[in-house]
Amino acid sequence: NNMDEGLLFLNPVWEIESINKSAVKFFGKEKQELLGTSFFMLDDSDEIRQLLQKIEQEGKGRLVINRGSSYYQLNGSRSTDKGFVLLIMDVTARTASEKIRREFSANVSHELKTPLTSISGYSELIETGMATEADVHHFATEIHKNSNRLLTLINDIIRLSELDVSEDTPAMEKVDLAVIARTATDMLAINAEKNNVTLSYSGSHEYIYANKMMMEELVYNLTDNAIRYNNKNGSVDVSVNSDGDKVTLRVKDTGIGIPAEHQERIFERFYRVDKSRSKSTGGTGLGLAIVKHIVARNNAHLDMVSEPGRGTDISVTFDKYRGDGE
């Protein structure tokens, strides 16, 4: 009765002999109503009929069915006393992550193909002698640009896969978030200057318990976006502050902002509000998906306030470091 899975024992004519709590819940009826009832009476869909037939003929069978917004896997087999055993598992989360993974693979292939097609096309023109002296320089520039793009994409894809695959807790240590934020802003100072954006850092030394490399990536990705999606003469303020037992990293920009309908989706892989702006500024569409992972892995919380034309304000809140290994 304490199993998450639904479990049923059925007699040779498919009448329910015994049923646990989770299976009762699955049918949404009273236990007394279900006992003695034929499984066909409860569900006479073709898919269920085929499953039961298969179990009868082959000794076992399985099926994934969709009910409302949930997915269930039914595993059935013949039991030794000539009856049947049926196990019902909620596989909604697994089905959703399989779907995301399938879409991700399709997107990855597409994203990698675009720069590779350019590289192949331009180099072929040079190889066959179709390019004039003047063209060669331009084509080489394109080949260089597209290979850099490929490298950036591959790096981000590898990073996401690493974050996806590893279920271990990352190596955590006492980290001064102010030092990390300062280093990231220093690294991005030239980018900001190139984009005519004023980048400033303010804050106090605040300690958290986190993975250091992930913190560097977090600040870098958020600040890099704040610069890339900014306007000429705009500004980006990065700050680290504490309030009670919480430490907050804040990246605030006066950039183009994000329309409300896109705000939730920008954390999805390859989701971009304006694809050409993202691409022309070296974006891969994966930065915020990486940020989302990092926030979850480090027990942090992300808040975003954004208004088109006014800017975006992203805060990531952590628990303050409390002592040895906490």
Ligand code: ADP
């Ligand atoms: P990208 O590599 O395209 O920047 P991200 O995952 O980092 O990918 O961000 C996804 C999308 O969210 C971006 O393409 C952009 O449309 C939007 N975005 C992210 N940060 C900002 C920001 N600070 N201001 C405005 N739009 C942003």
